[in-house]
Amino acid sequence: AQKITQTQPGMFVQEKEAVTLDCTYDTSDPSYGLFWYKQPSSGEMIFLIYQGSYDQQNATEGRYSLNFQKARKSANLVISASQLGDSAMYFCAMSKLKVSNYQLIWGAGTKLIIKP
Amino acid sequence: NAGVTQTPKFRILKIGQSMTLQCTQDMNHNYMYWYRQDPGMGLKLIYYSVGAGITDKGEVPNGYNVSRSTTEDFPLRLELAAPSQTSVYFCASNLGGSFTEAFFGQGTRLTVV
Numbered sequence: 001a002q003k004i005t006q007t008q009p010g011m012f013v014q015e016k017e018a019v020t021l022d023c024t025y026d027t028s029d030p031s032y033g034l035f036w037y038k039q040p041s042s043g044e045m046i047f048l049i050y051q052g053s054y055d056q057q058n059a060t061e062g063r064y065s066l067n068f069q070k071a072r073k074s075a076n077l078v079i080s081a082s083q084l085g086d087s088a089m090y091f092c093a094m095s096k097l098k099v100s101n102y103q104l105i106w107g108a109g110t111k112l113i114i115k116p
Numbered sequence: 117n118a119g120v121t122q123t124p125k126f127r128i129l130k131i132g133q134s135m136t137l138q139c140t141q142d143m144n145h146n147y148m149y150w151y152r153q154d155p156g157m158g159l160k161l162i163y164y165s166v167g168a169g170i171t172d173k174g175e176v177p178n179g180y181n182v183s184r185s186t187t188e189d190f191p192l193r194l195e196l197a198a199p200s201q202t203s204v205y206f207c208a209s210n211l212g213g214s215f216t217e218a219f220f221g222q223g224t225r226l227t228v229v
Contacts, residue, residue, distance in 0.1 A: 003159075035217060044218035045206065091158055103174070104149075104218060106158035 002096040005109035013082050014115050015106065020067070021077040021110050022090035029053075034075040034093040035104070039089040048090075051075055072110045087114045118142050120223030122207050127226045129197040135222050137192040139207030145219075147212040148190040149174075150182065152203040153223075158208065165190055166212065197228045 004028045013019045025034065036048040051059045051066045059066040067076040077085055092107040120141045129135055146167045152160040161174030162183065165184040179201060190209075194201060204225050208218040214229040 012201075043204065043223045043225075045208075045223075047217045047219075050217060093159075103161060103164065104159075108158045109156075 004107035010111040037091040120221040141209040145209035
């Protein structure tokens with residue numbers, strides 16, 4: 001069954017350091033997408049980055065990059081030069097095909113706290 | 117540009133009461149979703165819709181109903197509210213397919229007492 005696993009419930013990182021948030025997934029579908037969302041304390045869900053299963057290169061968006069290792073079924077989010085505003089919950093999600101429609105399934109999230 | 121708009125932002129219900137969470141999007145997206153997020157957890161899919169007139173159950177549909185009469189609107193109905201329905205509810209929409217991000221509303225924090 002398709003599943004997303006985020007093994008780090010919480011992380012503390014010093015400001016300006018890089019941080020890697022882990023995400024592993026399980027699917028037998030050849031075509032899928034992987035997403036990372038940020039949820040600050042205010043509660044909204046903010047899209048960060050996307051990786052398609054057929055993409056040859058790792059996705060990057062500003063300070064965010066996705067370390068996609070298809071054989072290991074991992075899609076870790078890397079945040080470079082962390083800032084205090086990066087403190088938030090981070091969710092990994094995967095699109096899965098159900099009959100003829102795609103749905104997103106979600107990991108449990110990682111709470112990231114950036115220390116000044 | 118409004119995106120996905122949910123109302124209300126907060127609501128307290130008594131056990132057994134009913135209510136409708138409103139969701140509207142102005143991006144002409146075919147796909148719309150309702151999720152619930154329990155404290156410290158990820159999102160669980162309640163219902164989704166792939167177009168006007170078409171809805172289907174997600175992972176946790178019990179106690180909820182939806183309708184999709186227009187592309188823009190996707191209300192979620194809670195009948196006979198129970199404490200187990202205390203949660204934060206998110207509406208989302210996207211173009212569909214595996215390669216499109218979902219756009220979220222601001223969320224509705226519902227407490228059932």
